[in-house]
Amino acid sequence: MENMTNRHSVYLLGISGSPREASTAFVIKEALGYATRGSKTKTDYFSLKDKNVNFCIHCDYCIREKKGCIHEDDMTEAYEKMEKADAFIIGTPVYNGTVSGQLKTLFDRCRAMVAKNPDALKNKVGAGVAVGGDRLGGQELALLTIHSFYLANKMIPTSGGPFGANLGGTVWSRDLGKDGAQKDAEGLSTVYRTVDRLIELTIQLKERVDRT
Numbered sequence: 001m002e003n004m005t006n007r008h009s010v011y012l013l014g015i016s017g018s019p020r021e022a023s024t025a026f027v028i029k030e031a032l033g034y035a036t037r038g039s040k041t042k043t044d045y046f047s048l049k050d051k052n053v054n055f056c057i058h059c060d061y062c063i064r065e066k067k068g069c070i071h072e073d074d075m076t077e078a079y080e081k082m083e084k085a086d087a088f089i090i091g092t093p094v095y096n097g098t099v100s101g102q103l104k105t106l107f108d109r110c111r112a113m114v115a116k117n118p119d120a121l122k123n124k125v126g127a128g129v130a131v132g133g134d135r136l137g138g139q140e141l142a143l144l145t146i147h148s149f150y151l152a153n154k155m156i157p158t159s160g161g162p163f164g165a166n167l168g169g170t171v172w173s174r175d176l177g178k179d180g181a182q183k184d185a186e187g188l189s190t191v192y193r194t195v196d197r198l199i200e201l202t203i204q205l206k207e208r209v210d211r212t
């Protein structure tokens, strides 16, 4: 009998919330590469580096018109990718103990997507990765901010589970960019465990939808 878990492909979107091509981008690309080993996972990638993403200005155009955001900028590309994905792995550098301003702006701009369609992100599964210059620089608080975004938008947050990847991927770059992250073997293991659980849960949810 065919293994049920192999019947389903997962479309996984990685988002890097760093304004640089450095440790966070490296870790998210590593996560996407890991996700595709021997599985039917397809991946896509969106980086906030060099992107023109304006602040939400709370004009409520999106609420009134239900046609998306009043800004026309690089969020258009992000909206398209986010709507297509089954699962997200969002990475952020830790800035002052939480997510980067760039990533927070992307989160805020998603108000327009869900104002147009409240179910735009419903039941998609999400995990997070936080990369700090310090070993304990606020990675877990940053991850909780990513999980809050998922919860607020009807998504299903997940992590790598107990004994090491409790809230998701936590990486220590020592402020050395990609080279620092690459050397954090323990941190990368939390990312791989998070990806394993993210894919497993996404497939299980797709199987349930098939049966109902």
Ligand SMILES: Cc1cc2nc3c(=O)[nH]c(=O)nc-3n(C[C@H](O)[C@H](O)[C@H](O)COP(=O)(O)O)c2cc1C
Pocket: 018, 019, 020, 021, 022, 023, 024, 025, 092, 093, 094, 095, 096, 097, 098, 131, 132, 133, 134, 135, 136, 137, 138, 173, 174, 175, 176, 177, 178
């Ligand atoms: C404005 C700013 C604030 C930062 N705050 C923290 C922090 O609170 N905790 C921490 O561990 N690292 C902090 N860092 C260091 C970055 O998290 C770290 O260098 C990270 O690897 C950068 O990610 P990137 O290489 O993808 O840009 C901060 C860096 C910047 C620029």
